[in-house]
Amino acid sequence: MLPSAMIFDVDGTLSETEELHRQAFNEIFAAEKLPWHWDAADYRRLLDVAGGKERIAHFLAAQPEGADRAVGRIAELHAAKTARYSALIAAGAALRPGVERLIREAKAAGVRLAIATTTSLPNVEALLGASLGREAIALFEVIGAGDVVPAKKPAPDIYQYVLERLALPASACVAFEDSTNGVRAARGAGLATIVTQGMYTEGDDFAGALAVLSDLGEPDAPYRHLAGAGAGDRLVTLDALGRWLEAA
Structure with missing residues (x-):
């Protein structure tokens, strides 16, 4: 699935x-x-x-x-x-391991993409433009950013905003987060959530996450499995996500 x-x-x-x-x-x-x-x-x-x-x-x-x-x-x-x-x-921005690979895989398979963040839209545009090119913003069908909702994470409002504009139920989608507040927001909206912990969130409480990983993985540098789904895989792929969601 x-x-x-x-x-x-x-x-x-x-x-x-x-x-x-x-x-x-x-x-x-x-x-x-x-x-x-x-x-x-x-x-x-x-x-x-x-x-x-x-x-x-x-x-x-x-x-x-x-x-x-x-x-x-x-x-x-x-x-x-x-x-x-x-x-x-x-001046230069690198995406985390596996991010561009998974985004490209999703676009090729017709899986829709969206963003749910508390950071401002100019920050989103700056990062995507520097890392994926000037047209990268168009890869994402819905962008929930900044002050579009009054209550920020860990409130689920930003995810609910995105789901409403995608016109999809939470059960049909998966969220990617790196922090306790992010997991609480995504889970509060009913979303299965993959965590790739970062330099400022190592050791955070990720209770309720479907999987906790070091990153999304690259062919020459597989992710480290930390908790939850994904122990038998080397990369986060669409097929792997489908299996994890079916087993959840």
Whole structure:
């Protein structure tokens, strides 16, 4: 049973982009002479808050210094950070192992593609353009991104938004995620969920995921099976997905 559609998260799932996001935030803080720098440990904690504007607001709420100069500028700071991130991505972006292979396989087989992410649409466009080419956005029939729904992950709203526009039931689709919040959002919408854990989500709670893997796998570098379905396979292929879904 092949899925009718595959729905992808973006940051950490399509590509290991979170370090570029962290760099962009820090460069904007420095440019604005704000007294903050997010190290990797800080950023991992902040990733529990979905959405860049929401992440800044959450951070500011705990700051004893400088917050008064920034609290009314969250949208402005986030827009500047998005522009900086787009410039960093344009300099080069690699998709995670197996992502392009599986996307191409899906398109050839008539499996529909969609995106469900809390990141902004310009960030999605920048990543796809840098990694797959200028026309890559057209590969995805529906893109749910940014503020199209008021409640961000772990709320299921973004997945429900995408499913409504695909006009497909959750049972006919599969989601790809990398984080606890992502799994909760996808499972809350009723979607079978494949996790490819990333550098900032290793060790997260992926309860309810159909499979937890290191990545989607390439012929010369198979994925590492971590939990759930997929122990007998070397790559995530459409045929493998079909078998996993049938057995679930």
